[in-house]
Amino acid sequence: MFDANSAFEVVQQELWTYLLSHIEKEEHYEWTLMVGEGEVNFLYNLLWLQMEKSLLINQNYVENFNLHLRNTNFITIAIMPEMQLNDFASLMADKLDLLRSNRLIIIYNKKSTDGKQLLALEKLFQYFIHYKMLNVAVLLEDFALTRLIYTFEMYPKFQIQAQDLGNKTIKRPLFPSKVDNIYGQVLRTIPDQIMPRSVVYFDARNRMQVTGYVTQFVRMFGKYINSTLTFPETMIPGSTLFYRDFVNWTQLDLLDIPCSITPMAVGNTTRLMSQIFEVLSWCLMIPVEQPETYQDFLRRFLTLKTIVGLFLMDLVYTTLLTLATYVNDWKHRGIYKWNWVNICLNPQVILAHLGCSFHAAFSSAASLRIIYICLFVSGLLSTTLFTVQMNAFLTKPSVRTISSLDDMLKQRVNILASEQEFHALMNISGNTFEPYLSLFHLVDTYDEFADIRSSFNTSYAYPVTSSVWYVYDARQKLAAKRLFRHTNICLKSLDPMAFVLPRNSWYKPKVDTLILRVQEMGLLNYWLENNFHELVRSHLVTLKDLPDSKQEDGAIKVRDFYVVKTMMKAFGVCLVVFVFEIIWFNRMAILNVNPHRLLRKF
Numbered sequence: 001m002f003d004a005n006s007a008f009e010v011v012q013q014e015l016w017t018y019l020l021s022h023i024e025k026e027e028h029y030e031w032t033l034m035v036g037e038g039e040v041n042f043l044y045n046l047l048w049l050q051m052e053k054s055l056l057i058n059q060n061y062v063e064n065f066n067l068h069l070r071n072t073n074f075i076t077i078a079i080m081p082e083m084q085l086n087d088f089a090s091l092m093a094d095k096l097d098l099l100r101s102n103r104l105i106i107i108y109n110k111k112s113t114d115g116k117q118l119l120a121l122e123k124l125f126q127y128f129i130h131y132k133m134l135n136v137a138v139l140l141e142d143f144a145l146t147r148l149i150y151t152f153e154m155y156p157k158f159q160i161q162a163q164d165l166g167n168k169t170i171k172r173p174l175f176p177s178k179v180d181n182i183y184g185q186v187l188r189t190i191p192d193q194i195m196p197r198s199v200v201y202f203d204a205r206n207r208m209q210v211t212g213y214v215t216q217f218v219r220m221f222g223k224y225i226n227s228t229l230t231f232p233e234t235m236i237p238g239s240t241l242f243y244r245d246f247v248n249w250t251q252l253d254l255l256d257i258p259c260s261i262t263p264m265a266v267g268n269t270t271r272l273m274s275q276i277f278e279v280l281s282w283c284l285m286i287p288v289e290q291p292e293t294y295q296d297f298l299r300r301f302l303t304l305k306t307i308v309g310l311f312l313m314d315l316v317y318t319t320l321l322t323l324a325t326y327v328n329d330w331k332h333r334g335i336y337k338w339n340w341v342n343i344c345l346n347p348q349v350i351l352a353h354l355g356c357s358f359h360a361a362f363s364s365a366a367s368l369r370i371i372y373i374c375l376f377v378s379g380l381l382s383t384t385l386f387t388v389q390m391n392a393f394l395t396k397p398s399v400r401t402i403s404s405l406d407d408m409l410k411q412r413v414n415i416l417a418s419e420q421e422f423h424a425l426m427n428i429s430g431n432t433f434e435p436y437l438s439l440f441h442l443v444d445t446y447d448e449f450a451d452i453r454s455s456f457n458t459s460y461a462y463p464v465t466s467s468v469w470y471v472y473d474a475r476q477k478l479a480a481k482r483l484f485r486h487t488n489i490c491l492k493s494l495d496p497m498a499f500v501l502p503r504n505s506w507y508k509p510k511v512d513t514l515i516l517r518v519q520e521m522g523l524l525n526y527w528l529e530n531n532f533h534e535l536v537r538s539h540l541v542t543l544k545d546l547p548d549s550k551q552e553d554g555a556i557k558v559r560d561f562y563v564v565k566t567m568m569k570a571f572g573v574c575l576v577v578f579v580f581e582i583i584w585f586n587r588m589a590i591l592n593v594n595p596h597r598l599l600r601k602f
Helices: 005-027 041-050 086-093 117-130 212-223 243-251 294-301 304-332 338-346 348-353 367-394 405-411 419-429 434-439 448-456 466-477 507-520 524-539 558-585 587-591 595-601
Strands: 031-035 056-059 075-078 104-106 136-140 150-151 159-163 186-187 199-202 208-211 227-232 278-287 415-418 440-443 462-465 484-498
Touching: 005 041, 031 041, 031 086, 041 056, 041 448, 056 104, 056 199, 075 086, 086 117, 104 117, 117 136, 117 159, 212 507, 227 419, 243 466, 278 466, 294 367, 304 367, 348 367, 405 434, 415 419, 415 448, 415 462, 419 440, 419 484, 434 440, 448 462, 462 466, 462 484, 466 484, 466 524, 507 524, 558 587
Parallel strands: 031 056, 031 075, 075 104, 104 136, 186 227, 415 440
Antiparallel strands: 136 150, 150 159, 199 208, 278 462, 278 484
């Protein structure tokens, strides 16, 4: 293939040395992939010995290596065999699958004196464009004589470019980005309509508009490469699209860049995705826990254990008081009347424990005085304990805080989720949430779930990403009272999100570059902070007060007068018992009444 003349070889090696050194200056590379067979031993020596670059030699075009196991910063030098141009381009595309943005130098065994050579080069470049390989340069067989290297431009129109290395000066970069300026070419996208990423609505003039912080980035990218951003005309506002839709559409090459970000853990799509755009936390927002009510306070204080303890204490004191009274009366009068009702429900003991005054029997017996003193102390302690807890409750009612899924189980707070999100959660978490499956209440569609969540329905807790919570938090700041709070109960604490792109997309390097610049300049945080105001201006979020969020002042409210109703019920029970007692104690007199005598009285 190459002339064996020593002078020719010297010139050839000098040109290759300059060419590879210039490529190194444009962008550093770690190693070189050599593909094909030919008399290129001087290239091995040049790369291995002089430039100290690692080599991977792949002489068989059919055999492919897993290049992703190595550093992906490399160049490829391919010696083109005798085969159809399309077949050669296809083989190289297979070898460099998902790495087609790497630089490729082709040694083409044709001479520039061949009149049909430019047509063949044009076809070859067009095939590489079809396979999304843009960083391609071609050296012809007589490169050492012509000193020409061939590349191409895509925009504004396809054009072959030849650069002369004769003076060892290259005026233009050999491998510039060919999508820096695409001269208004169409960039296809579609929004996912997940607030606040991208939202579709109609403005006052009934024109369809798209807003959201992800939309802001996609618009910026469109301007960054001077493209014409187009949305489908058949979009329906409020029709949410899910992750799987975008994965499928991009792999069918129906989109250039989606107006949506996707979790990097979804399927085997990590290599198809851009640089990480955002790291989200996927946690629960739960209804703000309500302060303890009077009913809750009484339930907490008057537990079964407390009531049984008071009853046993009353029984002990009643027994002691009865025995002491019995001994005292027996000494003085020799008789003492007692009954079981007086032992179980002694009014003196009950009134003492309630902190009320009671009639104490006058006696000089020391035992009775000691019992009365003990009754006074125990009554003082019990009433003081109750008073302290009541005052603390009235000053600042306690709140039963939810800090874990176990607390949600205890307080019976359900989690609302859509079928799609629930299955995605199960795939991500594995068996983590199996003990808590009873907490989840599922709805069929994400749209239904989003509508219920955005209405601030306090019947459920909701999974929410950090970006969505930012909007809800901003809206609640304008309300009289917050209805929801963000918790540390996270379904996934770190969820890297990125753009899923078509396979071997030539926009990927530019998307990655712009993402890094946006993050460095803090534009993502700026978009998030201003996204709420944008949604308000678009009438997608209202500034009206939230439902059931009007602030209620005062410690005692109308609903707290349930005590009066309870007391009326208790008085009714007492009246029934009182009537029953009258009838029971006078049963003999009632049974002995002669009805005829009673009628004669009337």
